[in-house]
Amino acid sequence: xxxxxxxxxxxxxxxxxxxxxxxxxxxxxxxxxxxxxxxxxxxxxxxxxxxxxxxxxxxxxxxxxxxxxxxxxxxxxxxxxxxxxxxxxxxxxxxxxxxxxxxxxxxxxxxxxxxxxxxxxxxxxxxxxxxxxxxxxxxxxxxxxxxxxxxxxxxxxxxxxxxxxxxxxxxxxxxxxxxxxxxxxxxxxxxxxxxxxxxxxxxxxxxxxxxxxxxxxxxxxxxxxxxxxxxxxxxxxxxxxxxxxxxxxxxxxxxxxxxxxxxxxxxxxxxxxxxxxxxxxxxxxxxxxxxxxxxxxxxxxxxxxxxxxxxxxxxxxxxxxxxxxxxxxxxxxxxxxxxxxxxxxxxxxxxxxxxxxxxxxxxxxxxx
Amino acid sequence: xxxxxxxxxxxxxxxxxxxxxxxxxxxxxxxxxxxxxxxxxxxxxxxxxxxxxxxxxxxxxxxxxxxxxxxxxxxxxxxxxxxxxxxxxxxxxxxxxxxxxxxxxxxxxxxxxxxxxxxxxxxxxxxxxxxxxxxxxxxxxxxxxxxxxxxxxxxxxxxxxxxxxxxxxxxxxxxxxxxxxxxxxxxxxxxxxxxxxxxxxxxxxxxxxxxxxxxxxxxxxxxxxxxxxxxxxxxxxxxxxxxxxxxxxxxxxxxxxxxxxxxxxxxxxxxxxxxxxxxxxxxxxxxxxxxxxxxxxxxxxxxxxxxxxxxx
Numbered sequence: 001x002x003x004x005x006x007x008x009x010x011x012x013x014x015x016x017x018x019x020x021x022x023x024x025x026x027x028x029x030x031x032x033x034x035x036x037x038x039x040x041x042x043x044x045x046x047x048x049x050x051x052x053x054x055x056x057x058x059x060x061x062x063x064x065x066x067x068x069x070x071x072x073x074x075x076x077x078x079x080x081x082x083x084x085x086x087x088x089x090x091x092x093x094x095x096x097x098x099x100x101x102x103x104x105x106x107x108x109x110x111x112x113x114x115x116x117x118x119x120x121x122x123x124x125x126x127x128x129x130x131x132x133x134x135x136x137x138x139x140x141x142x143x144x145x146x147x148x149x150x151x152x153x154x155x156x157x158x159x160x161x162x163x164x165x166x167x168x169x170x171x172x173x174x175x176x177x178x179x180x181x182x183x184x185x186x187x188x189x190x191x192x193x194x195x196x197x198x199x200x201x202x203x204x205x206x207x208x209x210x211x212x213x214x215x216x217x218x219x220x221x222x223x224x225x226x227x228x229x230x231x232x233x234x235x236x237x238x239x240x241x242x243x244x245x246x247x248x249x250x251x252x253x254x255x256x257x258x259x260x261x262x263x264x265x266x267x268x269x270x271x272x273x274x275x276x277x278x279x280x281x282x283x284x285x286x287x288x289x290x291x292x293x294x295x296x297x298x299x300x301x302x303x304x305x306x307x308x309x310x311x312x313x314x315x316x317x318x319x320x321x322x323x324x325x326x327x328x329x330x331x332x333x334x335x336x337x338x339x340x341x342x343x344x345x346x347x348x349x350x351x352x353x354x355x356x357x358x359x360x361x362x363x364x365x366x367x368x
Numbered sequence: 369x370x371x372x373x374x375x376x377x378x379x380x381x382x383x384x385x386x387x388x389x390x391x392x393x394x395x396x397x398x399x400x401x402x403x404x405x406x407x408x409x410x411x412x413x414x415x416x417x418x419x420x421x422x423x424x425x426x427x428x429x430x431x432x433x434x435x436x437x438x439x440x441x442x443x444x445x446x447x448x449x450x451x452x453x454x455x456x457x458x459x460x461x462x463x464x465x466x467x468x469x470x471x472x473x474x475x476x477x478x479x480x481x482x483x484x485x486x487x488x489x490x491x492x493x494x495x496x497x498x499x500x501x502x503x504x505x506x507x508x509x510x511x512x513x514x515x516x517x518x519x520x521x522x523x524x525x526x527x528x529x530x531x532x533x534x535x536x537x538x539x540x541x542x543x544x545x546x547x548x549x550x551x552x553x554x555x556x557x558x559x560x561x562x563x564x565x566x567x568x569x570x571x572x573x574x575x576x577x578x579x580x581x582x583x584x585x586x587x588x589x590x591x592x593x594x595x596x597x598x599x600x601x602x603x604x605x606x607x608x609x610x611x612x613x614x615x616x617x618x619x620x621x622x623x624x625x626x627x628x629x630x631x632x633x634x635x636x637x638x639x640x641x642x643x644x645x646x647x648x649x650x651x652x653x654x655x656x657x658x659x660x661x662x663x664x665x666x667x668x669x670x671x672x673x674x675x676x677x678x679x680x
Contacts, residue, residue, distance in 0.1 A: 026675065059479060107459060162656035167405065167459065168599045169652060175592050175645040183638035298467045305460060338478045340587070344471025350464040351450065358454040362675075 025365040032360060040356045048352035052345040061335050069334075070327045082214060083326045084319070086283055089217035090115075091318035091325070093276035094296045095303030096228050096311055097269045103232065103241050103309050104265035105248055110155060110170030111273045111300045113177035114148040115293040118274025119281040120181065121147030123199050123288050126206050127189065133205050140206060141278055148274025149267045151177065156266035160259050174297070185290060199288040207282045217279045222315065224272065229311040241265060273300070295343060299325075302346050306353060321346070376620075376627050378507045381515045382581060384619025386411070386573040386590075388518055390597035391604065391611040392525055393569030399529065399606060400562040401542035403671035405462025406447050408594025409469025410567050414440040414574025416473040419585035420480060422487045429490045430513065433575045440571020441564045443469065448563040452556055455673035466594075474587045482585050489583035490514070514576050518612070521569075526608040538562055542667035545674035555674050573597070592645065599648045603655050606665040614651070621647055 057063050074080045094111050101108035108114075121143035125131065131139040155173060158164035185197040193200070208216040232238035240261050243251035252258045280292050299321050307313035328342035390407050397404040417439035421432035446468075450461040477483045493516070495509040529535040540548040541558045549555050577593070578585055596618060604611035625640050 028675070055475075059475060109463070158653060158656070162653065164652050164656045165602060168595060168602070169649060171595050172592070172599070172645045172648055176642050176649075179638040179642040179645075182641075183636055186638070187636065298463070301460075301463060336478075338474050338587075340471040340474030342471075343467050344475060347464050347468035347471055350460070351446070351468065354450060354456040354460060354464065355454055358456065 025367050027363040027365055029361060029363055037360050040360050041353065044352040044356035044359075045349060048345075048349040051352075052348050055344065056331070056337070056341070059335075059337055059341070061331065061337065069330060070323070073330060074323050074326050080326055080330070083329075084322050085218050086215040087325055088315075088319045088322040089215070089221035089283070090276040090279045090296065091299055091303060091321050092218075092221040092225055092315050093272050093279065094300030095307065095314040095318045095321075096225060097272035097276065098300040098304035099307065099309035099311065099314055100228060100232075100265050100272065101269035102304050103245050104262045105245060106156070106159065106262060106266050106269070107167045108152065108155075108170055108266065108269050108273075109167055109297060109301070110152060110173050110177075110270075111276075112293040112297045113170070113174035114152050114270045114273035115277030115280065115296055116174075116177040116181050117147040117151040118144035118277030119288050119292065120184065121145075121274065122278040122281060123189070123202075126202050127200060133203075136203075136206050137208070140282075141275055144274040144278035145271035146274075148270045148277065152266055152270030152273075153263075156263050160263060178293075181288070182290065185288060189288070191287070197290060198285070202282060202286045207286050208279065215283055217283045220275075220279070221318075224275070225311050225315050228272075232311065237261070237264070295325075295339075298343060298346060302350055305350060372627055372631060374503055374506060376623055378510070379623040380616060380619045381511055381518075382619070383622040384615040385515050385518060386577050386581070386593055387597055387600060387618050388612050388615035389514075389521070389573035389576065390570045390594060391600040391615060392522060392608055393566040393573070394597060394601045395604065395606055395608055395611060396525065396529070396538075396566035396569065397563050398601060398670055399542045399665070399667055400538050400559050401545060401667050401669040401672065401674075402448075402451055402559055402563055403458040403462065404447075404563065404566065405459060405598065406444065406465040406469070406567070406594075407570050407597050408590060408592065409466035410440050410444055410570040411574030411577065411590045411594045412469050412473045412588070413443045414571030415578035415589050416477055416482065416585055417571070418575030418579040419485070419487055420476075420482050422489070422579060423482055423485055427488065429488065429579050433490075433514070433572065433579055436575035436579075437568040437571045440574065441568040444563055444567030444570075445560075447567075448560045451673065452559045452563065455675055458671050458673070470588065477585055477587065484584065484586060486584050487579070489579045512580050514572070514580060522608055522612055525569075529608065539667070542669055545669050545672070549674065549676060559674075570594070570597075596644060596648050599652055603651050606667065617651075618644060618647070 053063075053066055056066060061069070074084055094115070097111055097114070098108060122140040124147075125136070125140045125143045151173065152170070155164075155166050155169045158169055159166040182197075185199060189199045190196070191198055191200050208220065210216060211219065232241060240251070240256050243254070243256050244258055244261050248258050248262075251261075276296065277293060280296075281288050284292065303314050303317045303321060306317045324345060325342055328337075328339055328345075331337040331341065332339050390411060394404050394407055414436040417436035418429075418432050421435040422429050425432065447461060447465045450456040450464075451458045490512050492510050492512050499505040499509040501509070529538065537548065537553050538558055540551070541553060541555050541562075545555045548558075573593075574590060578589055582589055600611055600614045600618070603614045622644055625643060628635060629637075629640065
């Protein structure tokens, strides 16, 4: 008995030597071929999708139905396809919003609050019948952008003038905006016709028109994406932004107006989020509902992160997120999987992609 | 009116406890140089685990709180792996963790049917005969177990942080990982273990919310308290006792909210619910405004990953 116990214990001297024998050394890669980069990225995204699939199967979705739900159903069913194409529009807009702010080194985590203010601004125009009917839609979009800009300007100024941490200030302002929305919907803006806590329905001319039976939201978002792409790639402003993103100290030293560039980027970011809020309010229910902005914050950050703040790539990622979103809705209906699953899948993919960047930037050496 | 006032003061510690514990855990992480934005998510993990363990064991809420701390600590290893081992941007990693935890807790709460199940939770302990003293007895000697433990926990953590070799090394790692590395301190190990220890405290804060305050799990039960705790860390200038002071302020505000309505003062309900967030913003602005406020203990290398091979 005692002999057995002794024989299973490794000799402390050799085990210690073995521990010291293997060492992991990190080496920083100076360059890596784009193919390897893509391979690492694809591998880790596949890993993320695999983990998500395992969780879904464990949560009660039959394995055979997964591909059916995520690819076949969302792209072949015309209702679902229409939803995917519509839903892509707000995702493109919040993704652009996040990437514009991140390019100016501003962590705008107030996307949802800015969306809410966008919705409130547009609905204010609708309720008070401001402007002629033909111009109502542009006025509402303008009001959405203006309200959201005013909201984000608070956090922007606090950061620039007093160095108040924008991560926390923008996040807290989401809660303030949400409670203000509740106040409006349960109070002065409650729909008088049915008594439910949502705003009165927009008139037909206040909603985004359909083109060939597809929502006009997507063309609006695509044009915006092209505009942002032009701004960041071909203008002096975009050139300055690259400086600020690389190093705000150096940018300031070479005479670039860092504060002004940051503030304009932050305002633009807010305006984009505000328009996204209007698109959701106008395109989905045609009115403000309680939690219409739920989940867009993280989707916006995810799109900006995965597209590396590139507006054109952001469009592609946004459409993929839109597919995930619509599949999540059908999973909720058919298998009672809570919608939070969509958030979980997004978080897993971000974690995996972030991990892949480590391997892209470093090489691990095992030293014996 | 007097009765209302005593009630308000007596209820303040219960509301302050989650802020205090979460801020203490965050201070620990940040003093080691890890910018920890995960508080909101880790608190949810603690809150769900606390309720889940109580329901599974059919009681024993004290044990459930310890299990919640362990679970929070385990989940935080994912964040530690990302930020300390893989050197991922700490803001991205922290946010991803928050949303990961929100999704995970909502999913698990649903699947295990822990949602909307009331539990007994932990109750008040009356320290007889001291609790019979008028006014003071009700305020100081009739609280729950965790509230009684807060001062010892703060004393212990502060003592370790400022008066021990481990604490000195931990602060050195947060101040200058390069110098610590050169001095032979294992930066990776210190940061990794500190994240786990700090997250255990954050998980305790979350478990307190679900097991002692609400006594029920609903999705997102922490309602942004993790973000307020983060702001508290800045208010406290990374010093534990100041964090306790700030937590008491927030506890007092939150505990006053239902009582203002009960006293018959008419304030629109949703403006009342906005109050903690608005006050937090106000405090952050005030802290930024008054630069005279004295020295800060903000770590020099907060948010900077340490890569020995990238040393400049």
